[in-house]
Amino acid sequence: MLYEEKIMNRIGYFFKSLLPFILFILLQVVATVALMVVFGIYHFAKANDGGDILTYLTGLPTDAFFQQVLSIAFALLIFWVFSIWYRRVFIRPLRSKPRKYWAGFSVQLIFAMIFLAFGMQYVARLVSGIAGDFFPSWMFSYTNLMDQSGFLKPTGLTYLYIILLAPIAEELTFRGLTYRFARKALPFWGANILQALLFGVIHMNMIQGIYAFVLGLFLGWVCKNGHGIKYSILLHIIFNILGSVFSNFFEVTLGLNDKAFYIVGIVLTVFGLILIKREFTLQNKRVRKQVERTNVEADN
Numbered sequence: 001m002l003y004e005e006k007i008m009n010r011i012g013y014f015f016k017s018l019l020p021f022i023l024f025i026l027l028q029v030v031a032t033v034a035l036m037v038v039f040g041i042y043h044f045a046k047a048n049d050g051g052d053i054l055t056y057l058t059g060l061p062t063d064a065f066f067q068q069v070l071s072i073a074f075a076l077l078i079f080w081v082f083s084i085w086y087r088r089v090f091i092r093p094l095r096s097k098p099r100k101y102w103a104g105f106s107v108q109l110i111f112a113m114i115f116l117a118f119g120m121q122y123v124a125r126l127v128s129g130i131a132g133d134f135f136p137s138w139m140f141s142y143t144n145l146m147d148q149s150g151f152l153k154p155t156g157l158t159y160l161y162i163i164l165l166a167p168i169a170e171e172l173t174f175r176g177l178t179y180r181f182a183r184k185a186l187p188f189w190g191a192n193i194l195q196a197l198l199f200g201v202i203h204m205n206m207i208q209g210i211y212a213f214v215l216g217l218f219l220g221w222v223c224k225n226g227h228g229i230k231y232s233i234l235l236h237i238i239f240n241i242l243g244s245v246f247s248n249f250f251e252v253t254l255g256l257n258d259k260a261f262y263i264v265g266i267v268l269t270v271f272g273l274i275l276i277k278r279e280f281t282l283q284n285k286r287v288r289k290q291v292e293r294t295n296v297e298a299d300n
Helices: 002-047 053-062 064-094 107-134 136-149 156-183 188-201 206-226 229-244 247-256 258-299
Strands: none
Touching: 002 064, 002 156, 002 188, 064 156, 107 136, 107 206, 107 229, 107 247, 107 258, 136 206, 156 188, 156 206, 156 229, 188 206, 206 229, 206 258, 229 247, 247 258
């Protein structure tokens, strides 16, 4: 009976792990429809030319400014809904329990994450480049989507979304909720692959989806070793800063010698992973020693 209950619990948690993905899509639809109505009514009233309001509504999806405002509004909605969910399920129940793991940041960890994010930029470009070589239509669709969204000509709103809001919203959804629920049903790599796969799917195009899947695997690994999403949020933010603000640097270096810099990227990725693992291990040992020392003092 206990075995059957355990199996049923795992099945339940597996389906729970899919709920954030489903709700993510539903909230995106809600935000899109609501903002289209608001923008459509505003432009219709402003024009005051007796035209059809549907004309304004149908033109909005291709408007770059609308896409930027929608991205920000949607990220804020995700943050509001999922942060409440995450705190109630995974944060509040643990507040009364003694801390077992390190929960801080160090200079060594931050530099290790910069190394990892730097290397991952080359790895992401390598993966997406290979996919684009085999399927040129995927790369065309991706470039067209980025152009319509205004990401190829970034503004302040674009940077706000890419650098800050998107990493927080996506980490809450996929490493915060999806991974944590899936981990109760699957071994680490099963849960990590599931959340990374769903993370890739929500990007809605093959090129971005492929490198988002690869990025998601690394973010899940950092979340697992750090026992929390604040570390994956930081890594995600650094990765997006490098990919948006310093994108020309990566394009120039790859233009000089793509094979050499792809190798550099792989080496930096491995180096960053080793440094991060080492830092978490050292800091966790210190926490355990402090706990043991406190317990001894309490017994005496």
